[in-house]
Amino acid sequence: MKKNIYIIGAGFSSLSASCYLAKAGYNVTVLEKNSTIGGRARQFIKDGFTFDIGPTWYWMPDVFDSFFNDFNKTTSDYYQLEKLNPGYQVYFDVLESILIGDNLDQICEVFEKEEKGSSVFLRKFINEAKNNYEIAIKDLVYKPGLSIFELITPQTITKLNQFFTTVSYQVRGHIKSPKLIQILEFPVLFLGAKPSDTPSFYNFMNYADFGLGTWHPKGGMYEVVKAMESLAKELGVKFLTNQNVEKIVVNNNTINGLIVNGEFLEADIVLSGADYQHTESLLDENYRVYSQSYWEKKTFAPSSLLFYVGLNKKLENVSHHTLFFDSDFDLHAKDIYDNKRWPDNPLFYASFPSITDDSFAPNGNEAATFLIPISPGIEDTPEIREKYFNLIINRLEKLTKQNIKDSILFYESYCVKDFINDYNSYKGNAYGMANTLMQTAFLRPKIKSKKVKNLFFTGQLTVPGPGVPPSLISGKIVSNLILKQLKLNIDHETTI
Template sequence: MTKAVVIGGGVAGLATTALLLREGYEVHLVEQNEHLGGRAGTFELDGFRWDTGPSWYLMPDAMSHFFKLCGTSIDDHLDLVPLEPAYRVIDDHGEHLDVTSDIDAMAELFESREPGAGAKLRAYIDSATQVYNLAIDGFLYTNFTNFIPYLSPGVLRLLPKLLANLSTSLKVKVNTQFRDTKLRQILSYPAVFLSSDPSHTPALYHLMSHTDLVQGVNYPRGGFTVFINALISLIDDAVLHLGTPVTAITTQGRNVTGVQVGSEFIDADIVVSCADQHHTETQLLPASLREKPETSWKNKQPGLSTVLVLAGVKGELPELLHHTLLFSSDWDEDFRKVFDGSTSEFPASESIYISKTSATDADVAPAGHENLFILVPVPADVSIGHGSAYGKESELVGRIAQAAVAQLGRWAGIDDLESRIVVQRTIGPADFADRYNSWRGGSIGPSHTLAQSAFFRGSNKSRKVDGLYYAGATTVPGVGVPMCLISAENVLKRLRGDNSVDRTLT
């Protein structure tokens, strides 16, 4: 039996641990916080419960595949509720549109706002589906160690289309086909799920529209904490070290030997770091074995951070669906504040996201109340400060939260929203840095720019330390819960010497 240490108990760490256990490894999972789940956390107060991380259940095929790979079924663990409409969009004039996963209905909606846009949407979605399937079949479940599959007739036939979608941005692709601002925003916003600015995201990622407009949006009843508990149920045989920060990855020559946790040493034949890769490279490895020293991060895009507002509200809020998005008409300025690195007196987007899981789940709020999770994109900058959920709230986080609540009330027509809030807590960029060692306080992970996508994103195996591997949102294939599951599978494929580009069957 080979011994492995997995650093980090988030989605990727739990998934990696589960797969290594099934492979016959003795696995020690080391997590610096007292709980498992990482960013997919939960917060409870006064009878309210909020997911504090992922809240969109997308790519159900990837989710189901992972649990099947672990010898079980996702249906044995989750009660998935289809959300229809999938989400509501509200603009700064109070107009709202409901987005569904019915292509016919969406084509009709697009056509009603812009003649000819219905047919264009159908073509756009057909393209998104084609590229999504190509990504699943050849670009996500792979370590890019074998390029022969990319010379197949099917891939070569699509090569001109792939190159065209890599050479332009998502913003340009959408804006050249659609004129209506709201329609443009609906098709461009998925870039935010990739921690990216649409103007710097390759048009290839229009595949994201397949996930919400074709596959649909679900909600795991009980929230993502139920999903985390499902992953935890797969790792009963692991040795857990909670509340245990890793202080160093130890080596002998070029070979990994284990990890140091305070005064204790845990030996290992392999180490899989599911922690933030910047933290792993710049803090846990000796300088001579850092493949990505601090200087190499200077030109990388860390993605966005967020100020999260967790609010418990008295009374019903029919103006909001389970998922609601506020889209500002000053769209470009919103992204400039968050992504271009310039200073702003008030560095917060007005295009924000609200989750009201009490719309679907009665157990997350006391009777006669709603729970709101308000996500405000901000720059990845720890100086914005902490929230009040885990300590003292910074002045700037407080102002951003107050502005977001007031904005939501105005735009959604909930005039008395602020006075109806009975409990409120916040989370800021410095909390992400403290709790998850996230680079610059980013809340999702590095952006999916062209230079940070596919094999350009880096390798999941250290080139300087034999036996050191990476999984999670900060490495390949990218950010998001499904990608973290895939990253765990790719580590398994790497260990097996599996150079295929297909999903693992057993």
């Protein structure tokens, strides 16, 4: 008889895992607490405007390709991609910005113009980053994080020092321009930690940026969610929304089932793509592996204050992805990770997808998403949200030299309380656990419970870490481990 596998949550990692497990022939049901699937990558639609609620960057296209290729499919079977040029724009002062082109030669020209000689370092840096990327993506990130020996390979032995120096140290040792430093340190923020705390081996994110480029799926990131849902359904996965998992039921240290909306569902395997800390809170205390003090001591990736804004005109002097680095980068990072307070003058990011894709806004209008990285767990009130909305709109007007306030049709906000309410996110974090040296690979929370047989985890709080491509990989990693476990169970039953 086929085994019943229940997956908690319908984010990218869960969608990925559901496809692999269904392909292997198991009965897979995905339980989503919200009314639509996608987890943090859901969609918000209002008055003809469309917004990706969560991720807006499509980086590392090879990881998406690899996922669909595992099912004899391609991304183009489901959605169309456009490479952005510029990939993004970075503001430093009034009408003073740097455009990051779609190829390294263009980017080197920009660097050389800003700092003579910097392009020589940049080419060496990106070449090394490419090599690290190939090592990481082809091998390391697909490891289950069970042992330190997963990291010890002939390739990584030669790069051991890169695990004990930081991206910040590497960049600042060769680049003097504060602008170029910020641009080179920016990509590792996707890993959820300060560049000064991120091992320099992770400079492979710079290759993801300058080497592979920034892409846009027509219709937005939610098209990727829909594609994965479609593939999963083709493979036989069942999706149930508005399903609140209230308890994980364990008998004799083995999964027995779930209580969902007051009803018991018998399960052979439970995989949680929901917040790890929340998932363990659904277990009786003696079955939890990680204590409250464990979570308190960990370095979490930021939360976010987000605004979704409908504008009745097209904007000038901005790109699809625009970063506003006109304030102190280091001070903002300290407020997130060290001071754990609201920043006085934050950096922020803006996405204007309607510049590229007409489907995001009515004709002649602009859809805008703004994001301020903040410390998880800090105070979140309507007054604070309004204060920061006014702050970034004022700065946007000043930096881009245009009136924006009078063109705002509406705006909606999303912050710490919403992350907690919608995703049971620990302290309202947006990106999971940071990839610092002491929270890398086997040092992250395990994808397989040590106390409960047939209970597994996937997503941003376990391996390989934060981000959409790592989430797809996490789903594959955990699926492989589950399939091995099921084979062991069958072999054990056969011998008995």
